[in-house]
Amino acid sequence: MQIKIVFVALLTFTTLAGAASKSVKVYVALCDNKTQGIAKVGAKIGDGNVPDANLYWGCSDGFGSYFKRSKRWKVKSSDSDISNQVLRKMTLIHVDGDVRLTAEAYRGSEMEQCMKNFERDAAMSLYDLVVFIGHNGLMDVKIPELEPISENETEVMVLSCLSEMYYKDRLTRLGCRPVLLTRQLMYPGSFLLHDALEVWKRDGSPAEMRAAAGKAYSKNQGISVKAGTGIFAELP
Numbered sequence: 001m002q003i004k005i006v007f008v009a010l011l012t013f014t015t016l017a018g019a020a021s022k023s024v025k026v027y028v029a030l031c032d033n034k035t036q037g038i039a040k041v042g043a044k045i046g047d048g049n050v051p052d053a054n055l056y057w058g059c060s061d062g063f064g065s066y067f068k069r070s071k072r073w074k075v076k077s078s079d080s081d082i083s084n085q086v087l088r089k090m091t092l093i094h095v096d097g098d099v100r101l102t103a104e105a106y107r108g109s110e111m112e113q114c115m116k117n118f119e120r121d122a123a124m125s126l127y128d129l130v131v132f133i134g135h136n137g138l139m140d141v142k143i144p145e146l147e148p149i150s151e152n153e154t155e156v157m158v159l160s161c162l163s164e165m166y167y168k169d170r171l172t173r174l175g176c177r178p179v180l181l182t183r184q185l186m187y188p189g190s191f192l193l194h195d196a197l198e199v200w201k202r203d204g205s206p207a208e209m210r211a212a213a214g215k216a217y218s219k220n221q222g223i224s225v226k227a228g229t230g231i232f233a234e235l236p
Helices: 002-019 063-069 108-123 163-173 190-200 206-221 225-229
Strands: 022-029 073-080 086-094 099-106 129-133 155-159 177-180
Touching: 022 108, 063 073, 063 086, 063 099, 063 190, 099 108, 108 129, 108 163, 129 190, 155 163, 155 190, 163 177, 177 190, 177 206, 190 206, 206 225
Parallel strands: 022 099, 022 129, 129 155, 155 177
Antiparallel strands: 073 086, 086 099
16 A cells, blocks of 8 residues: 555656646855855855855755745755756756746856856746846856847846846846846845745736745845835836
8 A cells, every 4th residue: 555655646746747837947156255245144154165054055045945845846856066066956846737947056156157057048948937046246247148039038037136237138138038136135035936936837927926025025034015025126
């Protein structure tokens, strides 16, 4: 009986994974005190070489920890040390079976490459949604803009400080459709992506995603919903 139950569970999960109709790619640039122009955080959570303790991956609000605990997502695979740049890779399937999500955690000192790869994938129509989480590295370095791609319709989210100011025009010129950007300094905890994805997966509007992210931010930061929502840009 136990073997049969396990087999049915595995078959169900495999079926869900194969049936996913939407795809998401998440780029996480690990927080790094030494190489990023950030307000310094604790040495342990600000070490961009140690993802499992990092603010943006291993801490309670980091992607790797938050999504692993979520009842809305199931981890399909989790890998370490993919390359010198990518230190963690996780693939998840939404419990509804309609979304497949792949996330990569980049070494903190490789933030620039992480940003370049984010924009590359956002421009190539490889995924339905491409997301960047981490410090806004465009405040620190200039990276070349890719050639405009008119056929591209990839939706994008950038969860970093002032991402509307720095990313909106760049991504729009690539044909992308920004659905969640920020207009203030902020903390890009993965609870924001988690709650916004519940709206995105049902084809909700950017206004609804903004509301969901604002509510999640207000809860996490202990501020009003109005203040939390004000962190995020109003997008068409």
